[in-house]
Structures are given as structure tokens and as C-alpha cells.
Amino acid sequence: MMKRKEQWNRWVVTAAALCCLGIIHFSLDRAVFAGVGNDDFDHQSGKLYRAYDAVPEPYLAADSGDRNLAGFYELRQYPGSPPRIPHAADITFSGNARDCLACHAKGGYSAEFAKYIPVTPHPENSLCYQCHVQKVTDERFVQSTWQSITPPRLGLSFLASSPPSIPHSLQLRENCIACHTGPAAVVEIRVSHASRGNCRQCHVPTVQQEAFSEFRRK
Amino acid sequence: MKGYHSVQALYGEDRLTKAKIRKNGEMVEVPIAEALDLVASKLKETRDKHGKDSVAIYGSGQWTIPDGYVASKLFKGCLGTNNVEANARLCMASAVTGFMTSFGIDEPMGCYEDIDNADVFITWGNNMAEMHPVLFSRMTANRKRRTGVRIIDFATRSTRTSQAADKSILFKPQTDLAVANAICHEIIGNGWVNSNFVNEHVSFHKGKTNIGYGIEDNFAFTDKDEAISFEDYKLFLADYTPEKVEKISGVSAKDIKYMASLYGDPAVKVTSFWCMGMNQHTRGTWINNLVYNIHLLVGKISTPGNSPFSLTGQPSACGTVREVGTLTHALPHGVVMNEQDRKHAAEIWDVPVENIDPKPTYHTVEMFRALDRGDIKFMWIQVTNPMVTMPNLKRYRNGALKDDRFVVVSDVYPTPTTDVADVILPAAMWIEQEGLFGNSERRTQHFGQILTPPGEAMSDTWQIIEVARRLGFEKQFPWGQDNYIEKIWEEYRRFHSGPKHEMAPYKVLRERSGVQWPFVNGKETRWRFNPKHDPACSNGKDFHFYGKKDNRAWIWARPYEPAAEFPDNQYPFWLNTGRVIEHWHTGSMTRRIPVLHNAMPASYVELNPEDAIELGVVNGEKVKIISRRGEITMPAQINGRGVPPRGMVFVPFFDESYLINELTLDAFCPISKQPDYKKCAVRLEKA
Known part of the structure; x- marks a missing residue:
């Protein structure tokens, strides 16, 4: 069990290469105080309700088939890491970073890419380049033996008829609507019932950090 | 969330499947017939020796309608005591x-x-x-x-x-x-x-x-x-x-x-x-x-x-406790104080009208006080876990543990309440029996049996019937196991005949996914007191509030009056308690559902972020909470799903490892006798 925990810590430390310091600090806290769980971010569920209210129902239900899970993970070093920027962007760090949000705050159709635009679950964080990077070369400095962890299995329901649990941390991803509904959503993780807005009424966050221990009376 | 996974609650490894009785301080397994014999003989012996009001039954808003009905019929109709209460007193009174x-x-x-x-x-x-x-x-x-x-x-x-x-x-x-x-x-x-x-x-x-707060024993208010x-x-x-x-x-x-x-x-x-x-x-x-x-x-x-x-907070708080009237003052129709209502009940129950005592006895808090004092010596607890949920818990646990108190507990899993039991009866869970329940919008629903109860587990209704027959009330409890639910429903329904409360027949309830009463001439009532919807309106006006004589x-x-206990220099914080989405009440079922326990494994104390800074605790660190009645040490949660204002802490009560009710106060509303779990005073220390 301890071993798994160490892996988790290393996993978080690995994220240091890409994430801002404040976030790492918070993640370590979470790892240390396991048991308090996802609730650290729970007080931000207001975002979910506001997004649900703001997105028109037809858009929630629309499906373009533009994106699949393979492409989704291709943009990420490991599940949960910020995706790289898959298109040309002017990275100047000179105050125009908000331009990302012109498209990624609300989504919609992009004539330039002939695709629907994915929506960020955290539009309030406007310094996008702080975490999201571009790819300007395919070459490596030296080869790496890095292996990613296995992505969560799909359809992690506990019973045939029960809703899948939430297999990822909610940090920066409290807003389910952004990624799981709408025409830009990855087809494998689109919900079949986009018009329902209180997601965590049925879907339980279960980030598996250690082996499940059954409840036993002391 | 809970509903989707509820079926897993049937499969906890420690499911109670056999009856147990206390022999020389140890709980030993016995055939259920032997345990029921003991329950009946102990009940009779206690009643003979200490009077009819020395025995009591304490049920629940999770009792099915037949459960509550036979409990009321046996205790109020046959045994002549109004010592019938249910946990809905803590929830809906x-x-x-x-x-x-x-x-x-x-x-x-x-x-x-x-x-x-x-x-x-x-x-x-x-x-x-x-x-x-x-x-x-x-x-x-x-x-x-x-x-x-x-x-x-x-x-x-x-x-x-x-x-x-x-x-x-x-x-x-x-x-x-x-x-x-x-x-x-x-x-x-x-x-x-x-x-x-x-x-x-x-x-x-x-x-x-x-009007007071009922903190003292034998508090009375009219x-x-x-x-x-x-x-x-x-x-x-x-x-x-x-x-x-x-x-x-x-x-x-x-x-x-x-x-x-x-x-x-x-x-x-x-x-x-x-x-x-x-x-x-x-x-x-x-x-x-x-x-x-x-x-x-x-x-x-x-x-x-x-x-x-x-x-309503429980599935059948309305159906069983409020409509069947499993409270000390109530009858399936009306109240014990009313002669007409007593006659009506005695006639349907086939008991002498003198059997039904016109004086209410104890509401829930006072019933557990009476158990502590020794006025009640035998208590049968079904489908509820009072040794987690009673306010000022220590007193009531100590009371239940006293030597000459005899406590029978019917449940599906071991709980802190079965820990104080002298007899444990294994009960059937909801789809292991047939039954009926009633929800917040006056809707009565029928559910069928899908599974066989494990081991010797039986429905709470049938346990009561078995004991009633052992006490000599075969005439009042004549039904066979194949159709007792239908027979009980049709008998109970007679209490409510008339346009104000008419209930649907068993056949209709089996066909529909619930029926809202009053159910008159095949029609449900959606809005009461409105003649467009309610057949009981008869005054020819746009509304008819027919419940009151005028x-x-x-x-x-009604004025503002302060709480029974409030923060002061010594205990400067409010303590508020409640539930979380993952668990039903005391978690005796939901904690045995892997996905729910996994999501919410333990209780915590919510602090306001500024109070946390002042106290010097960060998320997950231990905080000691102290009230005038007890203390508890548990992990802090800051900026969790709930954030109390400065000067308040909140603790979910589902976790039997953190019995927060050892700290709460057993003050109650003098009219409803329902305790206040939301307000008492505590102080905090970094642990």
C-alpha cells in the first residue's frame, strides 16, 4: 500500500515539470492527507451549475464525432496532465494569452480547423501557457524511458445499471459540462444525458489512490 | 447516487442472518424461534411485573407501512400501552x-x-x-x-x-x-x-x-x-x-x-x-x-x-409514521385522546375499546429517558440505529446498558445499537419482502419481493406477528405468510375511508407506480384544499381548508426566541450536524456499499477557513471538539463541499467511529418534541 502512495507522490512531482508551483503544493497536501479526498475542490461546484445554465440545451446534446479518446491521450503525457496545444499559436507571454479563451471559453465551430472547439473546464485561469505547451519539434534531446500510467478504464460502473464513477481528480476539472457534453466532446466520454446538470448527484468521485479497504466495524 | 448502488447494501459480509441472544454477557446464535420465544416471554414477564407502560417499541420512517401498522396494533390495541414511537420524531415531528x-x-x-x-x-x-x-x-x-x-x-x-x-x-x-x-x-x-x-x-x-426547551426529565407543555x-x-x-x-x-x-x-x-x-x-x-x-x-x-x-x-427525510416517514400514526399520541386515524377515534380503532382491531389508553405516554427523547430511569424496562427497536442518532447520546447508551433493561434489536447489520441488545433478530431488507411505503407528496407505493432473505432473516412485520401470537393474540394477527401484506393493507385502509384521506386498494397499488391520496372514485389528488383537484372540498369557494373546525x-x-444553548465565551462555536449525499443517516447500509464508502469513508469537521487559520489547522489535521456533554477528535475539512460561516462547525453524523451525538444537546421543540441537532455550543482545540 505504501508503495502505491509513493508512486502517487512521484506522479505528482512529475507533474511539476508542467504545472505551476501553487498547484503542486496543493496536490502534495492532498496526497499527504488522503481521506479528505476530492472534497478540497468540492466547494467549486458552483462552476458546474453555472456552466449548465449557460450552455443552450441543443449545444449540450450536439455530437460531431470530431474527437476520440486516442487523440485525447495523444495530447497528454499522462492521464490528467494538461494537453499540449495541437495547433499554431502565438506564444509571446506578453499579455495576449487571453486570446485562447476567445475560442476555448465557450466552444463553437471553427471554420479555420473545420472542427468544433473544445471547451476548457477552467476558463477563470487565463494564463494558459503556464501549463499548456506547444510542440515545435519532434526531436528529443536524449531518449527517455518514461512510461505513462494506464488511463482509467471506461464505464467504471459498480453495477450493470449504475452510473460510472468519476475516475479523475476534480482539480481544475470541476466543470463536467465542459468536457463531457457538446459537439467537441471526446465521443467515448460524452454523456448520453447531456440535459442533466447536477452530475455529482449520481456520479461519485473515486480516484483510486490505494487498494480499496472495506468498511469494517472497529 | 445511493439509489443506483443500493442493491449492494444487501451483500455486506457481516449481514445478520441468525438470531442472537445474550447468555452470560456473550451474544450467542440461536434458532430464531427460540429468540422470538424469549422476546415474548420477557415482554410478558416485564409487563406482569412492572405494568403495561414498562414495555415499548421504537421504530422508524424506514418501517414499511405493514411494519408500523402491526406494531401499533400489538402495542396500542392489544397490550394497551401508548409506548409506540419512531425515529421520525427526530425528523418530521x-x-x-x-x-x-x-x-x-x-x-x-x-x-x-x-x-x-x-x-x-x-x-x-x-x-x-x-x-x-x-x-x-x-x-x-x-x-x-x-x-x-x-x-x-x-x-x-x-x-x-x-x-x-x-x-x-x-x-x-x-x-x-x-x-x-x-x-x-x-x-x-x-x-x-x-x-x-x-x-x-x-x-x-x-x-x-x-415555552422552554425540554432539557429536564418529565418536561410537559401544552x-x-x-x-x-x-x-x-x-x-x-x-x-x-x-x-x-x-x-x-x-x-x-x-x-x-x-x-x-x-x-x-x-x-x-x-x-x-x-x-x-x-x-x-x-x-x-x-x-x-x-x-x-x-x-x-x-x-x-x-x-x-x-x-x-x-x-421528508426517510422513505416512509409519511406513509408509516404519520399516516399509520406510530407515535405515542396517534392512532392509524386520529389520536388516542379522542373517544371516537379509540372506538373506531378498537372496532377495526377487534379489541375491547378499554384496551386503548386515552393518555399518551412518552415521546422519543422521554422514552429513552424513561429507559434510563427504569420506568421502561423492555424496548424493542426495529429498523433504526438510535445509539448513533440520539442527541446527548452517552446518557441514553448508559441507560440501555443498565442491568435490568432488556433491549431487542431487529436489524440487517451489526450497529452500535445491536451492541446494546439482549436479543438481535435478523431482518429482511426491502426487496427480500413485500411491502408498502408513503412519500412526501402523499404517494403510497407497493414493492414486491424479489429475493429470499438470507438465513433465518424475516420481515419486521412477521417478527411482530410471531411475537403477538406467542402472547395470545392469534385472533388479531390471523394472516398467512402468503398474503399477509395484502390483508394488512386492506384492514389498515378501513381507517382512512372518506374523501379526506381515502387510500387506494391493494390491487390498484400493485398496478401503478404509486398513488396519491386522497384517492377517490379512481382519481388521485394532486393539490389539496383546491376544489379543482380535491374531492373533499365542499364549501363552494375557491379554496376549502377543511382541516380546521372554522x-x-x-x-x-409566533415570536423569535433564542436557541436552548448558544455560543458564549467558554464554548464560542455553534455545532451543526447533518448528512452527506453518499450516506443514508447512520451509514449502516451505505457504508457497506464499496463505491459509496470509497467516496466518503469517514466523517470530518467542516471549519470556516479563517477559523482554521486562527486555530492553526490545515486540511486533514485533527481538531478536538468539546461540548458540555462530551468531546471528540476528528480531521478538519476546509473549503470542502460545505463552508460554515465564522463561529460555526459542521459534522456529518453518519460515522459510528465519530459519534458526534455524544456532544449534541437533547433540547426539543416543546410542541413537536423533536430535538434540535443543528444548534449547541462547542469549543475547539488543535489536537
Whole structure:
């Protein structure tokens, strides 16, 4: 069990290469105080309700088939890491970073890419380049033996008829609507019932950090 | 969340499948017939030696309707004691007395369809996002689909519901009384009173004041109503200007006026929702009255979307406890104090009318006090876990453990309550038996048996029947195991015949997914007191509040009075307790569901972030909470799903490893006798 925990810590430390310091600090806290769980971010569920209210129902239900899970993970070093920027962007760090949000705050159709635009679950964080990077070369400095962890299995329901649990941390991803509904959503993780807005009424966050221990009376 | 996974609750490894009895201090397995023999002989022996009121049964809002019915028939009808109570006393009693005092008849006038019709929802101390998630989603879906729908959360702590709401208004504990009066003050001051409605359908009343808190044993209180005029009522409200109430409640006068303007706008349909925040309140009956006052002044009641709606916390708190009347004063129809009601019951039950005692005995808190004192020596507990849920828990656990007390517990898993038992009877779970239950909107539903109970487990109804027969009441409990549920339902239904409460026949309930009573000439009633929907209306007017003798709904002048215990220099924090979405009450079932335990494995104490800094604790660090009754050390949660205001902590009560009720106070509403789990004083230490 301890071993798994160490892996988790290393996993978080690995994220240091890409994430801002404040976030790492918070993640370590979470790892240390396991048991308090996802609730650290729970007080931000207001975002979910506001997004649900703001997105028109037809858009929630629309499906373009533009994106699949393979492409989704291709943009990420490991599940949960910020995706790289898959298109040309002017990275100047000179105050125009908000331009990302012109498209990624609300989504919609992009004539330039002939695709629907994915929506960020955290539009309030406007310094996008702080975490999201571009790819300007395919070459490596030296080869790496890095292996990613296995992505969560799909359809992690506990019973045939029960809703899948939430297999990822909610940090920066409290807003389910952004990624799981709408025409830009990855087809494998689109919900079949986009018009329902209180997601965590049925879907339980279960980030598996250690082996499940059954409840036993002391 | 819980519903989807509930079936897994059947499969906990420690499921009780055999009966156990205490022999020389050890619990040993015995055949269930032997355990039932012992229950019957011990009950008889105790009754013979110490009198009929030395035995008691304590049930639950999770009792099926047949469970509660046979319990009442055996104890009130056959054994002649009114020692019948249920945990709904801890949960719904103030709602009942609220209805009885304002309308003279129990249970909501509206139905869930109100959600599809209202423009404004006001949640009064009610975290619906976690506690009534399905209804809550119906509300947010309506806000999304229709224009102009608003949700206002009026609460003492910020919750998921506050986050979903268009506006969150926080008030200081107990001051909802003052704010409700201030809203009425504004409604009258701005000329928003619906005079036609008030003149036709409302009368004004006042009751006693400074009514106490029931902290002492044998506390007694009877309210006395006095008719007053509208002018008297206006005079009473003069103390409750928004500006004055702002000082008491911490709610700005502007916000009070805003809420009043929503209730007052004739173009806006308003539904108020509440549950434990208003019911678990030492002035629970009063605050129920006061919210009805608001709706009555503006005539927003009994029409689609205009609804003061008291929600229920358990599946059959309405069906079993309120309708069957498994409370000390009640009968399946009416009350023990009324001779007609006693005669009616005796006739249906086939018992001498003298059997039914006209004097109520103990409400729940007093019943456990009587067990501690020794006035009650035998108690049978079914489908509930009082050794986690009783306030001021230590006293009642020590009482139950005393040498000559005999405690029988029927349950499905070991709990802190089976820990104090002398006999444990293994019970069938919901789909291992046939049964019926009744929900918040007067809907009765039938469920069939799908599985066979494991081992020797049997339904709670059948356990009572077995004991009743051993006590010589074969005549009153003659049914066979193949159709006893149908027979019991049809017998029980006779109590409710008539247009005010007619119940659907067994056959109809089997065919439909629930039927709302009154069910008259094949038609369900969605809005009571409204002649367009309710067949019991007979006055030829636009509404008929037939519950009260004057055919009017009653507005009550009820003042603000402080809580039984409040923060001071020694104990500077409020302690508030409640539930979480993952678990039912004490988690005896949901903690055995892997996905739910995994998501919410242990309880915690919510702190305000600034209080946490002052105390020097970060998320997950241990905090010691100390009240005048006990102390507990548990991990802190800061900026979790709920955030209390400064000076308050909140603890979920589901976790038997952290018995927060050892700290709570057993003060209750003198009218409803329902304890207040939301307010007592504590101090904190970094552990």
C-alpha cells in the first residue's frame, strides 16, 4: 500500500515539470492527507451549475464525432496532465494569452480547423501557457524511458445499471459540462444525458489512490 | 447516487442472518424461534411485573407501512400501552405539528409537480443538492428550460445548494423565526396581502410564549391558542422591521426586503422547500407556522407552483409514521385522546375499546429517558440505529446498558445499537419482502419481493406477528405468510375511508407506480384544499381548508426566541450536524456499499477557513471538539463541499467511529418534541 502512495507522490512531482508551483503544493497536501479526498475542490461546484445554465440545451446534446479518446491521450503525457496545444499559436507571454479563451471559453465551430472547439473546464485561469505547451519539434534531446500510467478504464460502473464513477481528480476539472457534453466532446466520454446538470448527484468521485479497504466495524 | 448502488447494501459480509441472544454477557446464535420465544416471554414477564407502560417499541420512517401498522396494533390495541414511537420524531415531528396547528390535517397540500410550475424556489435551511438530489435536479432543469426561474438558498452554512442557487443568503442559527416575521412585516407594509384570500380563508391566532426547551426529565407543555385580529397580528409584527431583524439575524434589510418582494409579487409563483433545518429546531413548530404565514398572507398555496413544501427525510416517514400514526399520541386515524377515534380503532382491531389508553405516554427523547430511569424496562427497536442518532447520546447508551433493561434489536447489520441488545433478530431488507411505503407528496407505493432473505432473516412485520401470537393474540394477527401484506393493507385502509384521506386498494397499488391520496372514485389528488383537484372540498369557494373546525387556515403570531444553548465565551462555536449525499443517516447500509464508502469513508469537521487559520489547522489535521456533554477528535475539512460561516462547525453524523451525538444537546421543540441537532455550543482545540 505504501508503495502505491509513493508512486502517487512521484506522479505528482512529475507533474511539476508542467504545472505551476501553487498547484503542486496543493496536490502534495492532498496526497499527504488522503481521506479528505476530492472534497478540497468540492466547494467549486458552483462552476458546474453555472456552466449548465449557460450552455443552450441543443449545444449540450450536439455530437460531431470530431474527437476520440486516442487523440485525447495523444495530447497528454499522462492521464490528467494538461494537453499540449495541437495547433499554431502565438506564444509571446506578453499579455495576449487571453486570446485562447476567445475560442476555448465557450466552444463553437471553427471554420479555420473545420472542427468544433473544445471547451476548457477552467476558463477563470487565463494564463494558459503556464501549463499548456506547444510542440515545435519532434526531436528529443536524449531518449527517455518514461512510461505513462494506464488511463482509467471506461464505464467504471459498480453495477450493470449504475452510473460510472468519476475516475479523475476534480482539480481544475470541476466543470463536467465542459468536457463531457457538446459537439467537441471526446465521443467515448460524452454523456448520453447531456440535459442533466447536477452530475455529482449520481456520479461519485473515486480516484483510486490505494487498494480499496472495506468498511469494517472497529 | 445511493439509489443506483443500493442493491449492494444487501451483500455486506457481516449481514445478520441468525438470531442472537445474550447468555452470560456473550451474544450467542440461536434458532430464531427460540429468540422470538424469549422476546415474548420477557415482554410478558416485564409487563406482569412492572405494568403495561414498562414495555415499548421504537421504530422508524424506514418501517414499511405493514411494519408500523402491526406494531401499533400489538402495542396500542392489544397490550394497551401508548409506548409506540419512531425515529421520525427526530425528523418530521415539527412538520406534523406545523401542519396540525396551521391546517388541522397532516401532510403537504402540494406535490412534486409544483417544481415544474414555480418561478421562484426558496430553500429554507435545506441542502437539497445533497439530501433531495432528484428533486433538486428537477428544480435546476426547470431553471434551465424556463425563463425567469430563480433559486434562493436561505441557510446557516454555504452548501452545494448555495452554490447552485442564484442567490445565497446566510442567517445566524435560530433567527429564521425573526426573518420570517420580517418578511410578513414587509408584505403587509407594502400592501402585498391578498385580502380576498385572507378574508375568506384565514384566521389569526396566538399561542404561549417562553415555552422552554425540554432539557429536564418529565418536561410537559401544552399550547393554548387564542384568536386574535388582523390588527393584533400587525401590532405583533411591529417588532420585526427588516432593520431590527438585520441586527438579530445578520441578514441585511435589503435581502429581507428582496425575499419579501418575491413572495409579495402576485405575478411570481413561489415554492418554499424545507426539511431538517426547520424541523430539527427547538421552535420547529413555530418556524413551520411562520413559513405558512408568508404563503397564506399572499394566498400562494394549494395551486400549481405555489407551495409551502415540507420535504421528508426517510422513505416512509409519511406513509408509516404519520399516516399509520406510530407515535405515542396517534392512532392509524386520529389520536388516542379522542373517544371516537379509540372506538373506531378498537372496532377495526377487534379489541375491547378499554384496551386503548386515552393518555399518551412518552415521546422519543422521554422514552429513552424513561429507559434510563427504569420506568421502561423492555424496548424493542426495529429498523433504526438510535445509539448513533440520539442527541446527548452517552446518557441514553448508559441507560440501555443498565442491568435490568432488556433491549431487542431487529436489524440487517451489526450497529452500535445491536451492541446494546439482549436479543438481535435478523431482518429482511426491502426487496427480500413485500411491502408498502408513503412519500412526501402523499404517494403510497407497493414493492414486491424479489429475493429470499438470507438465513433465518424475516420481515419486521412477521417478527411482530410471531411475537403477538406467542402472547395470545392469534385472533388479531390471523394472516398467512402468503398474503399477509395484502390483508394488512386492506384492514389498515378501513381507517382512512372518506374523501379526506381515502387510500387506494391493494390491487390498484400493485398496478401503478404509486398513488396519491386522497384517492377517490379512481382519481388521485394532486393539490389539496383546491376544489379543482380535491374531492373533499365542499364549501363552494375557491379554496376549502377543511382541516380546521372554522374551515380556515391559521396564521400564528409566533415570536423569535433564542436557541436552548448558544455560543458564549467558554464554548464560542455553534455545532451543526447533518448528512452527506453518499450516506443514508447512520451509514449502516451505505457504508457497506464499496463505491459509496470509497467516496466518503469517514466523517470530518467542516471549519470556516479563517477559523482554521486562527486555530492553526490545515486540511486533514485533527481538531478536538468539546461540548458540555462530551468531546471528540476528528480531521478538519476546509473549503470542502460545505463552508460554515465564522463561529460555526459542521459534522456529518453518519460515522459510528465519530459519534458526534455524544456532544449534541437533547433540547426539543416543546410542541413537536423533536430535538434540535443543528444548534449547541462547542469549543475547539488543535489536537
